[in-house]
Amino acid sequence: MKKIITSPRILLLLILILAGILRFFKLGEIPPALSWDEVAQGYNAYSLGTTGKDEFGRFLPLDYLESFGDFKPVLYTYMAVIPVKIWGLNEFSTRFPSAFFGTLTVLLSYYLVEEMFFKNKNKKILALLTSFFMAISPWHLQMSRVAFEANLGLFLVVLGVYLFLRGLNGGKISLFLSALPFAATFYTFNSTRAFVPIFLAGLVLLFFKEGKKLWKQSLFFAIFFLLLLLPIVPHLISPQANLRFREVNIFSDLKPIELSNSRIAIDQDSWWSRILHNRRWMFTTEFLRHYTDNLNLNFLFLHGDINPKFSIQDVGHLYLIDLPFFIAGLFFLLKKYPKQAKLIFLWLLVGLIPAATARETPHALRILQTLPTWQIILAIGWLELFLWCKNKTLKKGGAVILGIVLVLNFFWYLHHYYVHYPKEFASEWQYGYKEAIGYLNSQYENYERITFTDNLGRPYIYFLFYKKYSPLKFRQTAVVERNAFGFVNVKSFDKYVFGGLDLLQTDRDKKTLSVVSSQDLPQDKKPLKDIFLPDGKIILRVYEN
Numbered sequence: 236m237k238k239i240i241t242s243p244r245i246l247l248l249l250i251l252i253l254a255g256i257l258r259f260f261k262l263g264e265i266p267p268a269l270s271w272d273e274v275a276q277g278y279n280a281y282s283l284g285t286t287g288k289d290e291f292g293r294f295l296p297l298d299y300l301e302s303f304g305d306f307k308p309v310l311y312t313y314m315a316v317i318p319v320k321i322w323g324l325n326e327f328s329t330r331f332p333s334a335f336f337g338t339l340t341v342l343l344s345y346y347l348v349e350e351m352f353f354k355n356k357n358k359k360i361l362a363l364l365t366s367f368f369m370a371i372s373p374w375h376l377q378m379s380r381v382a383f384e385a386n387l388g389l390f391l392v393v394l395g396v397y398l399f400l401r402g403l404n405g406g407k408i409s410l411f412l413s414a415l416p417f418a419a420t421f422y423t424f425n426s427t428r429a430f431v432p433i434f435l436a437g438l439v440l441l442f443f444k445e446g447k448k449l450w451k452q453s454l455f456f457a458i459f460f461l462l463l464l465l466p467i468v469p470h471l472i473s474p475q476a477n478l479r480f481r482e483v484n485i486f487s488d489l490k491p492i493e494l495s496n497s498r499i500a501i502d503q504d505s506w507w508s509r510i511l512h513n514r515r516w517m518f519t520t521e522f523l524r525h526y527t528d529n530l531n532l533n534f535l536f537l538h539g540d541i542n543p544k545f546s547i548q549d550v551g552h553l554y555l556i557d558l559p560f561f562i563a564g565l566f567f568l569l570k571k572y573p574k575q576a577k578l579i580f581l582w583l584l585v586g587l588i589p590a591a592t593a594r595e596t597p598h599a600l601r602i603l604q605t606l607p608t609w610q611i612i613l614a615i616g617w618l619e620l621f622l623w624c625k626n627k628t629l630k631k632g633g634a635v636i637l638g639i640v641l642v643l644n645f646f647w648y649l650h651h652y653y654v655h656y657p658k659e660f661a662s663e664w665q666y667g668y669k670e671a672i673g674y675l676n677s678q679y680e681n682y683e684r685i686t687f688t689d690n691l692g693r694p695y696i697y698f699l700f701y702k703k704y705s706p707l708k709f710r711q712t713a714v715v716e717r718n719a720f721g722f723v724n725v726k727s728f729d730k731y732v733f734g735g736l737d738l739l740q741t742d743r744d745k746k747t748l749s750v751v752s753s754q755d756l757p758q759d760k761k762p763l764k765d766i767f768l769p770d771g772k773i774i775l776r777v778y779e780n
Contacts, residue, residue: 243359247345247366254341254370258334258379263327266381267657267769268664270544271693273382274700275302277329280315282706290699291723292710297422298470303693304722306475310422311384324703330382336390337379341369343393344607348614350400351575357618364614369607373648374552377545378603385603388424391416392431392604396582399438402452403445410452411459418463421471426589426601428471433588437581475721526591529602532558540599543660549651552599554644556637557613564616572615583608658769667766667774668697671750674764674777676702683745685731686738686780690752694733695725704729749780 269277279289279300288294289312291301299306311332318331348362355361369375378386395416402410417435420427439446446453470476499509528534536558539546546552553561568576586605590598624630668691675685687694699709713728725733732738736755748763753773756762766775 243363246363247342250345250363250367250370251338251342254366255338257370257376258337261653262330262334262380263325265653265657266544266664267661268666268669269326269329269700270381270664271303271696272307273329274693274696275300275307276312276315276382276384277319277324278696278700279312280319280329281324281700281703283312284316284320286706288706290696290706290709291715297466299475301723303696304717306470306721308384308422308424308428310419311382311387314387315382324700330380333382333386334379336387337375340375340379340386340390340393340607341366343390343397344369344610347393347397347400347607348611350397350404351578351611352572353400353404355572360618361611361614364617365607365610368557368610368613371645372552372606372610373539373547373550373554374599374603374609375606376648376652377547377552378600381544383600383603384424385426385600388420388427389603389606391420391423392427392434393607395420395431402449403442407449407452410449411455414456414460414463418460421464421467427604429589429592430586430604434582434585437585438578441577441581522591525593525596526587528596529587529590529598531597534597534599540597542595542599543656543663545599547648547651547656547660549655550644550648553609553613554641554648556640556644560613560616560620561609562616563620564612564614567615567619568612571619579608579611661768661770662774665691665693665697666768667691668694669701671764671766671775671777672698672701674766675748675750678748679730681746682748682779683730684747686747686749687731687733688751688755688775689733689735690755691774695728695731698728698731743780747780748777750775750777752776 275290279302282288282290283295289296289300293301296309298309300309300312314332314336315329318328322328322331345362345366348365349358352358352361378389395413398409398413398416402408402413417431420431464471499505534540534551535553536551536555538548539551541548568579583605586608587602589604590596590601593601621630621634624633671687675687679685687698695713698704699706709728714726716724716726718724727733736751738749753776756776756778760778760780762776762778764777765773766777768774
């Protein structure tokens with residue numbers, strides 16, 4: 236009986252069940268509302284599933300979804316089509332693909348480690364530890380419970396590496412098949428588009444000898460990979476693809492250039508100053524600073540990302556108890572597993588590059604593709620420290636104490652995530668739209684015009700989502716503006732009008748119901764309905780204008 240319970244397959248099944256429960260429990264309720272990017276994913280899945288076109292009428296797009304003008308990759312939305320068909324257009328169905336593929340990533344991490352440590356006698360223990368740490372990871376849990384394309388991108392990266400290693404370890408067809416998930420990352424998330432080409436180049440160099448022996452499979456991999464990218468290549472080289480990058484990257488920031496020019500001027504435009512204070516050097520130091528920000532201990536082990544969408548703020552992306560084991564894992568990885576260390580460090584260090592080019596760092600979402608390297612290093616640290624300890628009494632006592640501390644860390648995270656987080660950070664998730672739209676639906680027939688503030692951002696997409704509004708009717712009635720930078724702004728559709736307080740001064744001859752943020756209610760008006768945050772604060776006010 237004991238052998239059955241402790242068999243790797245049974246333990247892996249228990250870990251997988253735990254991972255699934257943690258990712259699906261109250262998925263539609265916590266986080267407490269959908270962000271506008273999530274709503275766009277859900278509604279476009281609904282539109283594609285009912286009309287075969289996205290919200291703006293493009294038929295089965297493969298290159299991008301225009302959405303708000305940020306030209307989203309398409310794969311997550313297609314993955315949401317079936318859940319939306321099954322459960323309807325709601326929070327659960329929209330987040331389902333992320334939770335589903337997040338759970339599968341936990342399973343896949345086990346098989347990845349088995350292939351990575353192919354000839355090691357402790358490979359199953361390392362694989363189980365890695366998948367367990369992934370299952371309870373605050374980092375992976377946070378991202379798996381939101382409709383983030385990055386979480387699907389992570390699954391594809393892990394699948395690609397697993398198939399690649401399996402191909403090198405004897406499953407020759409797997410090497411060819413790994414081209415599929417690697418290419419699919421280009422249809423998933425912008426950071427994986429930047430990560431995968433550099434990472435693949437590193438894999439080629441790292442496993443060049445093995446690749447030469449499998450030259451046919453390697454050639455078919457390259458051909459298959461390029462063929463899969465053909466539908467998206469025109470978009471990748473278009474100005475639209477660079478729109479989001481130009482908006483957030485450090486190289487568009489004028490401050491380093493201004494600083495460079497200022498210092499050169501102080502040095503009277505001397506030749507040596509033009510070298511010492513060259514703007515390229517300034518940008519290089521900025522890149523390195525942003526790169527190392529993602530290795531900050533406060534970010535990793537104490538408080539996490541400052542963006543509440545990516546962290547509950549009270550726990551790091553790794554548990555505090557993980558710190559000594561992570562350090563030990565790095566030591567033993569370099570000492571005992573030099574071959575695996577090359578792959579793990581390649582994966583980890585290249586995975587930080589997409590975030591290093593962005594102005595906001597550290598950034599948990601843009602470096603999500605570095606998982607599960609952190610968990611593999613942790614697994615090595617835990618295993619090797621226990622193997623190093625020879626005293627059986629000390630080993631058993633230490634295991635019990637450390638297990639209790641880990642469980643306490645874990646439950647501290649769960650308590651804050653399920654109890655405090657939904658109340659403290661509801662406003663970060665555009666909370667209030669669903670409740671306001673529900674009330675407006677009950678008043679729809681009583682008014683000729685309904686105005687809605689854009690202070691919370693992107694209100695039109697919430698109306699489409701929560702009303703399950705006909706995509707065809709939306710395209711017929713929508714007034715859409717596109718500016719020179721490609722950003723999309725839906726001004727109105729049906730009898731709904733979106734914008735600022737200036738809306739209140741137009742069409743005064745029409746009977747109008749207006750929704751404004753709490754501070755914008757006119758002094759001479761009384762609210763018909765107040766929309767509250769979970770902590771009791773008013774977020775929106777409805778009145779007759």
